[in-house]
Amino acid sequence: MSASLDVTLAALADPHRRATVDLLRQGPRRAGELAQAAGLSAPAMSRHLRTLRLAGLVEETHPPFDARVRVYALRPGPMAELKAWAEAAEGLWSDQLLALKAHVEGEGG
Incomplete structure (x- = not known):
């Protein structure tokens, strides 16, 4: 796993930051709008946005x-890397489950 993926996952570990990313999926928003929509104080939202920006x-x-006025928008790169990693992990599990199924069916038949 790459260092940048570690940073992305660490930033997304917080539920408020995941909610902020979900809000930004709808389009760019001002920091105040994000704070209000997330039910957070401006300073709390500022800290979360700083973490997301640094990641x-x-x-x-x-x-x-x-x-x-600060307007925030998603950057696609880190999410694309996360998606590629998740797809590779899913492929590994699918391959292992298919091998297990073939093994079990081979023993039973």
């Missing part, structure tokens, strides 16, 4: 009209 899961932009 590379989200990116932060500022609209040209107000540099104080």
